[in-house]
Amino acid sequence: MKKKIFLSLLGLIVLIVGILVAIFLFKPSNDNYLCAIPSDAKMVTAIDVANIVDKSGLSELNLTDKLKKNLSGLVSGDELDNVADYLESPKKMGIDFRSKVYLFTTPDNSFGLVAKVADKEKVNEFMTKMAKNGVSEKPTEKEGIYWTKLFGELHTAFNDQTLVVMMPTDGFYNPKDAITKLLHQNKKDSYIATEQGEKLSKTDGDIALSASLSALPQNILGAYTQIIPKGVRLSEVDVNVSLQFLNGKLKLKSSISSQNDKLQELLKQINTNTKKIKGLYIEKSNSNLWFWASAGINGEWLLEQMKKNDNLKQELFIVERAIDIEKMIKSIDGDIMVTIPTINTNTLDVPYMVAAQTKNQDFLADVDYWTSSMQEYGLTMTPSGDKQYRLTADGQTFYWGTRPDELYFTSAPSLVQSTLAGTGLSSLKDMKDEIRDSRLFVFINLQELAKAEQGAAGIPYFSMLAQAFEGVSVSFTEAENMEVAVQLSNKDVNVLKFIINNLIDNFLQ
Numbered sequence: 001m002k003k004k005i006f007l008s009l010l011g012l013i014v015l016i017v018g019i020l021v022a023i024f025l026f027k028p029s030n031d032n033y034l035c036a037i038p039s040d041a042k043m044v045t046a047i048d049v050a051n052i053v054d055k056s057g058l059s060e061l062n063l064t065d066k067l068k069k070n071l072s073g074l075v076s077g078d079e080l081d082n083v084a085d086y087l088e089s090p091k092k093m094g095i096d097f098r099s100k101v102y103l104f105t106t107p108d109n110s111f112g113l114v115a116k117v118a119d120k121e122k123v124n125e126f127m128t129k130m131a132k133n134g135v136s137e138k139p140t141e142k143e144g145i146y147w148t149k150l151f152g153e154l155h156t157a158f159n160d161q162t163l164v165v166m167m168p169t170d171g172f173y174n175p176k177d178a179i180t181k182l183l184h185q186n187k188k189d190s191y192i193a194t195e196q197g198e199k200l201s202k203t204d205g206d207i208a209l210s211a212s213l214s215a216l217p218q219n220i221l222g223a224y225t226q227i228i229p230k231g232v233r234l235s236e237v238d239v240n241v242s243l244q245f246l247n248g249k250l251k252l253k254s255s256i257s258s259q260n261d262k263l264q265e266l267l268k269q270i271n272t273n274t275k276k277i278k279g280l281y282i283e284k285s286n287s288n289l290w291f292w293a294s295a296g297i298n299g300e301w302l303l304e305q306m307k308k309n310d311n312l313k314q315e316l317f318i319v320e321r322a323i324d325i326e327k328m329i330k331s332i333d334g335d336i337m338v339t340i341p342t343i344n345t346n347t348l349d350v351p352y353m354v355a356a357q358t359k360n361q362d363f364l365a366d367v368d369y370w371t372s373s374m375q376e377y378g379l380t381m382t383p384s385g386d387k388q389y390r391l392t393a394d395g396q397t398f399y400w401g402t403r404p405d406e407l408y409f410t411s412a413p414s415l416v417q418s419t420l421a422g423t424g425l426s427s428l429k430d431m432k433d434e435i436r437d438s439r440l441f442v443f444i445n446l447q448e449l450a451k452a453e454q455g456a457a458g459i460p461y462f463s464m465l466a467q468a469f470e471g472v473s474v475s476f477t478e479a480e481n482m483e484v485a486v487q488l489s490n491k492d493v494n495v496l497k498f499i500i501n502n503l504i505d506n507f508l509q
Helices: 002-020 030-035 049-056 063-071 075-088 121-132 175-184 193-199 216-225 260-271 299-307 311-320 325-329 362-377 414-420 424-430 432-438 446-451 462-468 496-506
Strands: 043-047 101-105 111-116 141-143 143-151 153-159 160-166 208-214 238-245 249-260 291-296 334-340 353-358 380-385 386-391 396-403 407-411 438-443 469-478 480-489
Touching: 030 111, 030 160, 030 386, 043 193, 049 238, 049 496, 063 469, 075 175, 111 480, 121 153, 143 175, 143 260, 153 216, 160 175, 175 469, 193 208, 193 480, 238 496, 249 496, 260 299, 299 311, 299 334, 311 325, 311 407, 325 334, 325 362, 353 414, 380 396, 407 414, 424 432, 424 438, 438 446, 446 469, 480 496
Parallel strands: none
Antiparallel strands: 043 101, 043 208, 101 111, 111 160, 141 143, 143 153, 153 160, 208 238, 238 249, 249 480, 291 334, 291 438, 334 353, 353 407, 380 386, 386 396, 396 407, 438 469, 469 480
């Protein structure tokens, strides 16, 4: 029994690692195999295996020796040699991994895979050998299609040009008929002929995904559902995502689209009332900050959005007893910055600084009136500097003030000079072009965050990761287009190669 389990594990390793090291295969001649992707697929993912292997550096590693060393006590030498043979010459599997591999889900949540066949006879030979290890059933041929099962559950078929693997749900009664239909499907009836299929084909990335929001896992949906207006169904919103492994950076791009008028109007409204960041705070920031965000925004529209949130609306009402916060927010027009310059490990208080460009500062004419009127609520406001005030309300204290064409709020006066007249964080300066091309840009400095005791709490290897990774940024060039980037400290190494090397060093000694 143990040997059978080990043989199945060995077969799985061959399938997975063999795919990853398939780098020396010839270039694809056509994409007819894509016709097997169903037109009603809810989610389709394209994986550029060749690119991923190139960037990972797997071809430079002697994985066969490492696997032999780790598995030598579990399986026989002949079986290990068989594994090594496929790893060293993955084209013997008969699958063309120079063409992208596609994963998809159907409306009934069945899972499928489509890959290009380079040599049907070699695929048959590979599957037959895997059958000896209990990984698959011995293939049987019928009308030009070979049939087998992987791991006793995955219905698998292949012909001269296409391999299809499916894991059906309970409601999927006849997978053989469904797979046969997919293998005989014309391009016009397939996913690649649909609007979303065309978008996916134009999406750059080592991994690209196109899906209806309703197909995404619940833990991912949160990033999207917060901006979806009431009355718009998730099934009416499409998302395209691409993931690129670059030198020094992991980049994820996402865009949403919909035919629903409500969502289209919301996206248009956001784009109308926001603008590209001028970058006024890039070189004014604190040099050791851990959080920085900037946006180009219309203050009057910003106030409207804040009032739509019950918690923010209540906070505005409380502050309004002391100062005309609404008039202040309405005066904003242009760059706004929110930053947490440092982390104080000795207190739960979080230092902060918010600054914004203003189109006018007419609210300053009311300062004397605010100072006297707030006393009936038990609030106090006293000058703490040139056009700077200390406001105490309900036991809480914060500072606000103005500079020419600028309004700011802060937890401590000492942050004003160090932030608004700071030398700037080098990482932000390096990303100047990306920041200026965005309407909203957020940066988290992982190395600075790791210096704080609470920064590493509950996160395994946090300090170690922070030494390797410089930071994380999130940006929106338009309301519908988001980009997330994870940056390595070493800009010369591909981020995937860095990850793969560390995994192999830890798991294949």
